[in-house]
Amino acid sequence: MKNFHSILFISTLISGTLITISSYSWLSMWMGLEINLLSIIPLLKDKKNIFASEAALKYFIAQALASSILLFSIILSFNLYSYIGSSLTINMILMSALFIKVGAAPFHAWFPEVMEGLNWINGMIMLTWQKIAPMMMIFFNVHLTNFLFTIIIISSITSGILGLNQISLRKILAYSSINHISWMLASMLNTQTIWMFYFLIYTIISINMILIFNFLSIFNLIQLFSSMTFNKHLKIFFILNFLSLGGLPPFLGFFPKWLVINSLIINQFYLLSVLLIVSTLITLFFYLRITLATLIINTNEILIVKHKTNNFLIMTFNFITLSGLLICTLTWNFY
Template sequence: MIFPLSYMLFFFTLILGSIISISSPSWFGAWIGLELNMMSFIPLITLKMNSYFSEAALKYFLIQALGSALLIASGFISISSLFFSSFFIFLALLLKLASAPFHFWFPQIMEGLAWPQAFLLSTIQKLAPMILLSYLMINNILVKMTMFSAILSALIGAFGGLNIMYLRKIMAFSSINHLSWMLIAISAGDIFWILYFLIYSLILLSVMSMFHKLQTFTLSNLMQSDQNSIFHATLISLNLLSLSGLPPFTGFIPKWILIQIMVNLNLFLPLFFLLFSTLITLYFYLRIVIPFILLLNPIMNFNMKYKSFTSISPSLMIKTSFNFIGMFLPIYLLLI
């Protein structure tokens, strides 16, 4: 079990906090839900007495406390100016989402987490702030600011991941880049971002499950892992290509639909930056994949351990199989 049974209460209150935020009729109720969510996540980070986990928990608490303080301050400002109140709520939500230009804390905290906690931080912890952000999209100025933040997130997520050897930091910058696509969908006023979020979460689950099983945190560890095999190498490569949004994998489908939406809305400038950043992110995914492809050569695979296919867990196969649904989409379209 990834989390001990005694910690299931914290996991339950983590989900409950997100639900309270989403369904709250007031911003005060949303703040209570976000606080409950934050205070439930901190014990899940510090499962073991480890200085890295403690440091990550402290950093996460300070950043989220700053976001919550901004959210509460907006309540006092709403008495004199409703726009500035919405603006401060907007900034607080961007900070909680780790969207540019408030992305600085996200890679550092990811570096101090284990893989299950890193998955929670990249997915469930972003759900409530994104839905709250979508409530603010009735103001044209905030819509334009969201688009600007999305473009900035795309570029920072792309360039930040270059020349990094740590897998958790690569996944952090990848998450910032994927967040930019979701922010564009939110600013376009389209409910489609929820589909993008679900597909991204499932792909990320398959990638991080592989890394957690192999217990690897750097590129060199990944290549030299004792548990590594040709089959693991192939699965990791295909999962990462799906995460990059390369056709015909599942990761390409939400990007394809969002490109169509952006073209219909004449959002050509943001689309250019998003596609440009996606090409750069593909480069740092290929930095992980290419050594695996080289090691598939029998002459080069001095590092690989030959194992039977029975060593692959069924749950890992189910998580990974989601990445190949996109391959069957052309057949489905032909049948229509």
């Protein structure tokens, strides 16, 4: 019965996102978002986690507020266009609602708090699948470039500063997601293809890291440092994936940022590209701090106990992420 409940809500969750993506009107997009919201709330419930209900309630309140603002802007655009005078105000209201849904700064306050109360599988859904529908709606309505520039800059700077003093891995990944949201919004200024590449690679890296965290059952940095001593190859995979998430050049995570920077410079968005690079260096600083601490901190190690670490799914995702930049570079070099 439990499996039937999960399959039912996962299928409606996927259907809601697909309805939003394939719709031709704002009202049907809003309906798809509501189906998606009502489907994920039961999935967030977890008997092993006492904070899951609180996180689900916070998520529902934030998303319901964004949905009501979105519906309000749609009604305004249908009926009261002549009273507003221009579509600028309506577009700003609509885009603000979508930024609340996706968790971009300064509308991000709910996102780390919700992530903190979820298990890793629900957190993976929150970081990846739940971003698709609002991001596509933002892409359909990229008209206010100055407003979008402001959101991009605030998201990149805020995520870097607030992520510095975190010890929870779920909050670190949440602020990292906000930083990647700013890069995704910057990729939407020119073409949808770069956003698709960015989102796909970000999803692969995030799933890979969350599989490692879920496999080791770790949620904060202290657990991370002690758990990694028993899994030498997982420690190396974790470090390389964290650096890939930060966007260092030898790894797959650098490839979409490379495409975004190239696109911004070609279209003469020099200031925006510089601000994105500098803010990403802040996030890369605390990534490096975590990886160096994982390598350097001296912890007790039991040499007798053997832990089973041969997880095929983790190995497969690690092979994809660590060899991805070489494959992408060789593929795109022939065009």
